[in-house]
Amino acid sequence: MAWPNDAGRGLSPGSRLPGMTRKKDVLQPSLWTPRPVEETISVYAAWADTYDAEVQARGYRTPARLAAALADHAPLDAKILDFGCGTGIGGAALRKAGFTQMDGTDVTVEMLEIATKTGLYGKTWHSTPGALSFAKGDYDVIVAVGVISLGAAPPDTLAPLVAKFATGGLLALSYNGPTLEDDSYADALGAEVSTGHVEVIFREHGPHLEDVGMGSDVIILRRR
Ligand SMILES: C[S@@+](CC[C@H](N)C(=O)[O-])C[C@H]1O[C@@H](n2cnc3c(N)ncnc32)[C@H](O)[C@@H]1O
Numbered sequence: 696m697a698w699p700n701d702a703g704r705g706l707s708p709g710s711r712l713p714g715m716t717r718k719k720d721v722l723q724p725s726l727w728t729p730r731p732v733e734e735t736i737s738v739y740a741a742w743a744d745t746y747d748a749e750v751q752a753r754g755y756r757t758p759a760r761l762a763a764a765l766a767d768h769a770p771l772d773a774k775i776l777d778f779g780c781g782t783g784i785g786g787a788a789l790r791k792a793g794f795t796q797m798d799g800t801d802v803t804v805e806m807l808e809i810a811t812k813t814g815l816y817g818k819t820w821h822s823t824p825g826a827l828s829f830a831k832g833d834y835d836v837i838v839a840v841g842v843i844s845l846g847a848a849p850p851d852t853l854a855p856l857v858a859k860f861a862t863g864g865l866l867a868l869s870y871n872g873p874t875l876e877d878d879s880y881a882d883a884l885g886a887e888v889s890t891g892h893v894e895v896i897f898r899e900h901g902p903h904l905e906d907v908g909m910g911s912d913v914i915i916l917r918r919r
Contacts, residue, residue, distance in 0.1 A: 739803040753905070753907055763792055798818050869912065
């Protein structure tokens with residue numbers, strides 16, 4: 696099945712489900728567009744209370760796909776950082792896949808508070824955009840589900856994350872449809888691969904927001 700990259704650009708954060716919003720309505724038109732970080736944080740702060748219900752109702756598949764792929768490449772006791780954990784949907788998928796050690800961080804307090812309450816994470820902390828407040832080698836795996844993305848973290852987030860790994864560390868991330876179409880994200884990934892910092896050990900396209908026909912690539916990079 697094909698998962699087009701151009702569908703679903705208009706999901707509307709804050710719209711009410713069920714009933715008031717048709718599943719095929721897109722989130723808000725400007726959701727997957729570049730914006731200043733302060734605006735990104737405002738968008739997610741305002742969306743936090745309804746985020747889980749809205750994305751789940753639209754068939755948010757990437758977290759489970761990423762967790763399943765990671766389970767084929769990392770031991771279940773790997774120390775994992777869920778970077779841009781949001782409300783904890785990625786952590787829940789990792790736990791369901793069998794992973795046991797997860798910490799979480801996010802730049803949006805309102806999203807992070809919900810993730811913290813899930814009890815899925817050993818620890819959570821509020822991160823400052825562009826600053827990574829952990830040491831190289833602290834984590835065996837970093838996951839970034841829907842985070843290094845148009846409308847969320849910029850493409851230059853990728854290289855500093857890669858630099859935080861010891862040899863063999865894994866970065867498992869996703870690029871959704873609009874992000875795949877934006878050269879700056881493809882270029883950031885290409886630069887890490889071509890400089891030899893990482894190798895791509897897994898890449899697969901599949902459903903992202905299934906009910907709006909948006910796809911994503913799940914990508915796993917291994918630090919050389
Ligand atoms: C689409 S949500 C994904 C959340 C979660 N990973 C999930 O799959 O549900 C994007 C998240 O990235 C966070 N984010 C945006 N810019 C960021 C940055 N520069 N560093 C870390 N997190 C960021 C937002 O606060 C938001 O929680």
